[in-house]
Amino acid sequence: MMAKILIVDDNLLNLELTADILGLAGYKTVTASSGKEGIEKAEQTNPDLILMDLRMPGMSGLEAMLKLQRGVTTCDIPVAVLTASVMKGDKEKLLNSGFYAYLQKPIDASRFPDQVAALLSNKSAAV
Template sequence: MATVLVVEDNAANMKLTTFLLESAGHTVLAASDAEAGLTLARDRHPALILMDIQLPGMDGLEATALLKRDAATRDIPVIALTALAMKGDEERIRAAGCDGYVAKPIDYKEFLATVADRLPGA
């Protein structure tokens, strides 16, 4: 299956996301902040990035914008994982360059379907 980078600062959310992805046969790279996520994305070129939006320091929207401006990472799909589910949030998230959006708390069936849909070759 695919290598997926998860950028998530909440340990419980990281554990759940990792469990779901590994149960579906994916390899997980984990980063707890945007800077570590950017480094892993550039070094390991995952097939997909799951990006929390509310991160310490640089937020996920800024990190996604940097990924999309970098020739080495711009083609990697980024799915936002966020508790931001108010009207207008999805538009802001997509405007930053995210290719998809999954609201927290995660519905595992919707989550896995979104991941599968965004993986290259899907």
């Protein structure tokens, strides 16, 4: 059975693009357009992996990830940050703050399903 991926992004084009790419690769996808909705969907659908945008109005991706880590039903779900943030040291900071992995936007459609597969199969590695 293919893994279920929850994608959280306030940019609906990004959200749909990411969901389409993973859906075509055979994954089940669930989408949310805010941190708050992402937490609700994580609780409701128990995904195998969460892909989290960082910059969102209201609750940021970082805040949402930290809430998920404190949630009884969501603390074991790996949360990868998916961001265009490219400042020097950002990747290390994000990984140190608790994100399971770091994925760079814009995503490369031809590589993205493999990157996600690698995250699912190696629960300790960043890609």
